[in-house]
Amino acid sequence: MTGSNRVASYYLENNKYMDIHIKMSDFMDEELQRIREMKMKEMIKNLRRDRMETVIEVNDESFQEKVIEQSKGVPVVVDFWAQWCMPCMMLGPTLDKLAKDYNEKFVLAKVNMESSRGLAQRYGIMSIPAVKMFKNGKVVDEFVGALPEPQIKDWIDRNLGDS
Amino acid sequence: MEGSTYDLAIIGSGPAGLTAGIYAGRYLLNTLIISRESGGTIMEAHRVCNFPTYNEIRGFDLSRKMIEQVGELGIHIKNETVEKLKENDGFFEIKTNVGTHRSKKLIIATGREKRKLGVAGEKELLGKGVSYCATCDAAFFKDKNVAVIGGSNSALTAALLVAEYAKKVYIIYRRERFFRADPAWVRITDKNEKIEYMFNSEVGSIKGGNSVEKLVLKDGLEVEVGGVFIEIGYEPNREIPKQLDLKTDKGYIVVDNMQKTNVGGVFAAGDVTNNPLKQVITACGQGAVAAMSAYEELNKENDGLKDNEKGIQGLAIQ
Numbered sequence: 001m002t003g004s005n006r007v008a009s010y011y012l013e014n015n016k017y018m019d020i021h022i023k024m025s026d027f028m029d030e031e032l033q034r035i036r037e038m039k040m041k042e043m044i045k046n047l048r049r050d051r052m053e054t055v056i057e058v059n060d061e062s063f064q065e066k067v068i069e070q071s072k073g074v075p076v077v078v079d080f081w082a083q084w085c086m087p088c089m090m091l092g093p094t095l096d097k098l099a100k101d102y103n104e105k106f107v108l109a110k111v112n113m114e115s116s117r118g119l120a121q122r123y124g125i126m127s128i129p130a131v132k133m134f135k136n137g138k139v140v141d142e143f144v145g146a147l148p149e150p151q152i153k154d155w156i157d158r159n160l161g162d163s
Numbered sequence: 164m165e166g167s168t169y170d171l172a173i174i175g176s177g178p179a180g181l182t183a184g185i186y187a188g189r190y191l192l193n194t195l196i197i198s199r200e201s202g203g204t205i206m207e208a209h210r211v212c213n214f215p216t217y218n219e220i221r222g223f224d225l226s227r228k229m230i231e232q233v234g235e236l237g238i239h240i241k242n243e244t245v246e247k248l249k250e251n252d253g254f255f256e257i258k259t260n261v262g263t264h265r266s267k268k269l270i271i272a273t274g275r276e277k278r279k280l281g282v283a284g285e286k287e288l289l290g291k292g293v294s295y296c297a298t299c300d301a302a303f304f305k306d307k308n309v310a311v312i313g314g315s316n317s318a319l320t321a322a323l324l325v326a327e328y329a330k331k332v333y334i335i336y337r338r339e340r341f342f343r344a345d346p347a348w349v350r351i352t353d354k355n356e357k358i359e360y361m362f363n364s365e366v367g368s369i370k371g372g373n374s375v376e377k378l379v380l381k382d383g384l385e386v387e388v389g390g391v392f393i394e395i396g397y398e399p400n401r402e403i404p405k406q407l408d409l410k411t412d413k414g415y416i417v418v419d420n421m422q423k424t425n426v427g428g429v430f431a432a433g434d435v436t437n438n439p440l441k442q443v444i445t446a447c448g449q450g451a452v453a454a455m456s457a458y459e460e461l462n463k464e465n466d467g468l469k470d471n472e473k474g475i476q477g478l479a480i481q
Contacts, residue, residue, distance in 0.1 A: 082299070082302075084298055084299070084302075085296070085298065085299035085300075086206055086207040086208070086209065086221075086222065086223055086296075086298070086299070087206075087207055087296060087299060088299070089206075089223050090200065090202060090206050090207075090223070094200070113302075120303065124291070124373065124374065125303060126290060126291055126292050126294070126300060126303045126304070126374060126390065127289070127290040127291075127293075127294045127296075127299065127300045127303070128299050128300065129299075130290060142290075143290075144289055144290030145289075145290075146200065148199040148200045148242065148244055149200065149242045150199075150242070150243065150244050150260045150261075151244075
């Protein structure tokens with residue numbers, strides 16, 4: 001029984017015919033409000049999901065949470081790059097595209113070497129672009145250089161497959 | 164994708180391939196550009212200062228503009244890796260990692276890549292101290308001893324850049340002096356106190372565990388370094404010419420001034436050819452000529468068919 005029927009039968013049973021019209025409209029407002037809230041929640045959920053962000057920027061400070069911790073739930077592909085590195089500029093758009101294509105199967109995290117020197121040292125980066133796949137907080141595979149898209153796809157498939 | 168026959172397939176999307184694409188587009192040829200990645204080696208050029216209309220432009224941006232222009236003409240660039248090229252019944256079959264394409268004419272514009280040393284440890288230690296891009300990686304070698312292999316302008320400029328960070332830079336070169344570098348650069352490296360020359364020296368192997376630790380030269384001498392930058396020039400792709408039986412000179416495809424190769428229907432343009440100047444502007448020029456040559460041949464063949472009353476196969480002019 002829908003809510004409005006329920007309320008209608010209540011008023012009918014209690015002989016409050018006169019009130020029905022007014023109370024129904026109150027109820028309708030209430031129901032509309034409830035629907036509005038439900039829609040809102042759904043929208044926020046979708047928004048969050050979109051923002052579960054398949055492409056993120058991380059640095060020395062956010063790396064622990066956004067890469068190490070997050071990789072315990074979903075694989076994180078980290079792209080170590082810099083503005084002065086032309087092969088990095090070539091690789092960037094390819095990785096963006098793949099992150100979108102794979103639709104939340106992994107998160108792409110970009111680390112700018114200019115502002116994240118600590119991470120360069122911690123992960124022994126000596127050549128960029130350097131791309132590392134994190135799972136359960138650990139590096140499981142990596143490659144260096146602006147590889148062509150088909151090769152990167154193979155690399156991703158291989159690594160997502162083992163999970 | 165499968166089954167369709169293109170008038171023209173262009174392999175490679177550097178300046179030569181893209182210019183060929185622009186011309187082919189304007190000739191209304193049904194054209195396909197296939198390329199491992201879009202852009203070519205010019206994308207990695209820090210600055211291009213000799214291309215008309217720009218005093219200075221990043222190679223990356225110049226390339227993007229060309230790709231946009233090709234896109235405006237409705238020509239698709241497929242990012243696929245060519246595995247096998249062969250001629251079959253008057254058509255060219257291009258097998259890629261994705262599928263097989265067919266075309267009537269072919270332009271090879273696959274350019275060239277940085278040459279590898281080809282020694283033990285080079286591949287294994289890539290990204291762990293072995294680098295082919297000084298502008299990318301110089302900053303990671305702060306206070307380290309580093310070697311630059313080669314003796315051309317690019318080797319000397321790499322050494323100068325690395326010296327801004329490193330403690331010491333050895334330039335290791337197989338000849339007894341810098342024959343191929345501009346004297347202006349040599350004068351600058353001469354004065355740099357961090358740079359030391361090692362002439363008549365060739366690398367035998369690169370050693371290291373987690374990262375590069377030393378080089379062993381062919382004469383047995385060991386050089387302790389934390390990094391090696393390899394700047395020994397470029398090399399064309401040799402696989403495609405071999406598959407099509409194209410005549411080459413030192414690996415570069417031999418072309419005439421119409422960009423024709425020794426195989427009918429196959430043209431070549433840009434750095435992959437035996438042209439005397441490997442620059443964006445010459446690659447563009449060759450790409451344009453190659454497209455025109457292909458167009459003329461298609462036109463002639465089309466007329467020939469009509470004359471013989473074989474019916475009109477038609478150029479893909481829609």
